[in-house]
Amino acid sequence: MVPITRRELVKAWGELRQASKAVNRVNPHRLLLFYAAECGLKAIYLRENNSDVLDETTAGLKNHDLNQVMDKLRMGKEYRLPLSLSLPELRSPGNTQPRKCGSGSLNQVWRYGSKCEIPADDEQLEATLEKVNDWIAGEIR
Numbered sequence: 554m555v556p557i558t559r560r561e562l563v564k565a566w567g568e569l570r571q572a573s574k575a576v577n578r579v580n581p582h583r584l585l586l587f588y589a590a591e592c593g594l595k596a597i598y599l600r601e602n603n604s605d606v607l608d609e610t611t612a613g614l615k616n617h618d619l620n621q622v623m624d625k626l627r628m629g630k631e632y633r634l635p636l637s638l639s640l641p642e643l644r645s646p647g648n649t650q651p652r653k654c655g656s657g658s659l660n661q662v663w664r665y666g667s668k669c670e671i672p673a674d675d676e677q678l679e680a681t682l683e684k685v686n687d688w689i690a691g692e693i694r
Contacts (some may be wrong), residue, residue: 556608562596563693565589570686578679580663586682587619587660593689594622600694601626618657619685632685634659635673 569589575582595607595614607614614622620633634656642649654662659678662668668675 554607554609556606559596559599559605559607562592562599562607566593566596566686566689566693578675580666580668583675583679583682584660584663586679586686587617587663590619590682590685590689591617591622591660593686593693594619594626597689597692598622598625616657617660618655619659620656623685628685628688632681632688634678634681638662638673638678639670640667641670 566589569585569592573582573586573589578586598614599605599607599611604611620636623632636655638654638656638659640652640654640662643652652667659669663675669678
C-alpha cells in the first residue's frame with residue numbers, strides 16, 4: 554500500500570465526487586462515486602483516530618469494503634451498502650450461472666463493465682453512495 558496523507562484523501566474525495574457527477578451516469582462515473590466515498594470515509598477514520606497517514610499500519614483499511622469503514626465510524630444502517638449484490642447471469646455456450654458478490658467488490662463490478670441488478674441495482678447503489686458522500690461532506694474537515 555502506498556502511504557497516503559489525510560489531506561490527500563480529502564482532496565481526492567472532493568475531486569472524485571465532482572468528477573462523478575453526470576446527468577446520465579455510466580460505470581466510470583459510478584466508479585468515481587464509489588472511490589470518492591472510500592477516500593472520504595478513510596479520511597474521516599484517520600481524523601477520528603488521530604492519524605495523518607493511511608498505510609500498512611492503519612488497521613483494517615486495506616480493502617474496498619465501505620461497510621467495514623462505516624462500521625468503524627459507527628454510521629447508521631441507512632448508509633450501508635447491501636451485503637450481497639446480484640449481477641447478470643454469466644452465459645457461456647450451453648451454460649448459465651448466477652453471479653453474486655459482496656459490496657466490497659462493487660468497485661470491480663463497475664470497473665470491469667458489469668452492473669448490479671435488483672434488489673440493489675446501480676441506481677439504488679448510486680443513491681446510497683450519494684447519501685454517504687453527503688454525510689462525509691458534513692463531517693470532513
